[in-house]
Amino acid sequence: MAYLDFKGAGITALAAAVPRTVIDNYRYTGHFPAADVQEIVNKIGVYERRFADDATTSSDLCLAAAEKLLADNRVDREEIDLLIFISQTPDYRMPATSVLLQHRLGLPPSTLAFDINLGCSAFLYGMVVAYSLMLASGLRKGLVLDGETRSKVYSPRDRTTAFLFGDAGAAALVERDAKFGASHFSLHSDGSRGDLIRIDAGGYRRPSSAETVRERVVDEYGNIRSEEQGYMHGADVFTFVNREVPRDIRALLARTGRDLDRLDYIVLHQANSFINGHVARKLGLDPEKVPSTIGKYGNTSSVSLPLTIVSELAGRMEGRRELLLGAFGVGMTWGSAIVPFVDCRISAMVEV
Numbered sequence: 232m233a234y235l236d237f238k239g240a241g242i243t244a245l246a247a248a249v250p251r252t253v254i255d256n257y258r259y260t261g262h263f264p265a266a267d268v269q270e271i272v273n274k275i276g277v278y279e280r281r282f283a284d285d286a287t288t289s290s291d292l293c294l295a296a297a298e299k300l301l302a303d304n305r306v307d308r309e310e311i312d313l314l315i316f317i318s319q320t321p322d323y324r325m326p327a328t329s330v331l332l333q334h335r336l337g338l339p340p341s342t343l344a345f346d347i348n349l350g351c352s353a354f355l356y357g358m359v360v361a362y363s364l365m366l367a368s369g370l371r372k373g374l375v376l377d378g379e380t381r382s383k384v385y386s387p388r389d390r391t392t393a394f395l396f397g398d399a400g401a402a403a404l405v406e407r408d409a410k411f412g413a414s415h416f417s418l419h420s421d422g423s424r425g426d427l428i429r430i431d432a433g434g435y436r437r438p439s440s441a442e443t444v445r446e447r448v449v450d451e452y453g454n455i456r457s458e459e460q461g462y463m464h465g466a467d468v469f470t471f472v473n474r475e476v477p478r479d480i481r482a483l484l485a486r487t488g489r490d491l492d493r494l495d496y497i498v499l500h501q502a503n504s505f506i507n508g509h510v511a512r513k514l515g516l517d518p519e520k521v522p523s524t525i526g527k528y529g530n531t532s533s534v535s536l537p538l539t540i541v542s543e544l545a546g547r548m549e550g551r552r553e554l555l556l557g558a559f560g561v562g563m564t565w566g567s568a569i570v571p572f573v574d575c576r577i578s579a580m581v582e583v
Contacts, residue, residue, distance in 0.1 A: 233418045240362040241411035244404040246300035246578035247541040249281040276504025280397030280529035289378030292400025313373035314344040351560025353533035373405040379532040386456035397529030401537035418566040428561040432458035500558035501525040501535035545577040
């Protein structure tokens with residue numbers, strides 16, 4: 232089991248950014264009958280989303296969030312020693328988007344910068360990497376930037392994914408400080424399920440071609456997408472999440488001797504309300520402790536954890552708060568964490 236424990240590192244500030252364009256899911260697409268759209272939207276609980284325009288990338292959303300965080304907290308950019316950029320929708324195949332963000336943010340050339348290409352659980356992985364580097368060295372401050380423009384990789388004519396995904400970016404300031412105490416992480420991966428959520432072409436296994444970008448009917452229900460647009464086997468994903476995620480959370484609670492009732496908040500990846508509702512009921516979670524943004528932002532992949540904290544817990548994180556974080560998705564990868572936040576400064580949401 233990949234259990235990781237840290238002492239003396241934490242997130243001191245958070246900010247998030249979303250596009251200005253609001254998508255009304257009931258009116259999103261005319262490709263399906265209105266009754267079908269209403270049934271889908273009501274089931275998944277995604278009523279609105281935010282879509283980036285053609286010129287806006289994940290890094291632009293992260294840049295806006297990071298600038299807000301740095302300004303609000305009067306951070307000296309010369310003290311930023313680490314920048315981690317998390318995304319599966321980067322600006323380019325090369326160079327790494329993190330390096331471009333180092334320059335755009337005016338951080339010194341001494342900054343250690345790299346990308347993490349991982350899906351919905353990636354914010355937990357990014358925290359682990361940042362905490363590890365901070366505690367194993369003399370690094371002063373680190374930025375974990377997490378951004379996705381998933382709206383650009385799913386077909387509006389494939390009802391299995393058309394109404395789910397939205398765009399967002401987030402920035403977290405990580406620092407070393409004894410006040411945080413201990414953090415605990417449990418991380419997992421299972422590549423045998425790699426075909427549950429996937430984009431088949433456009434990489435180096437199957438490069439882009441006229442054939443891969445051609446849209447076609449892909450099933451008996453008339454759903455349409457190209458090989459360079461994402462797909463998901465929803466029923467299999469639900470079965471996987473409903474089995475693995477509660478089990479992992481219970482195991483972490485048992486290992487750390489924690490009780491769900493004594494945790495301040497439980498923040499889950501915002502997959503859809505159907506999946507999250509099942510996980511919450513299986514764990515017996517108190518709804519008052521489980522903030523949700525799925526209705527107004529949709530599934531923003533790995534950004535959903537920090538986005539939900541910024542959106543729903545601003546003004547409620549004074550003093551010491553202990554959060555349980557749970558995430559799961561493409562890979563398949565999943566994980567959970569028990570993380571203390573101490574006087575975490577949360578900026579107002581930025582619109583780009």
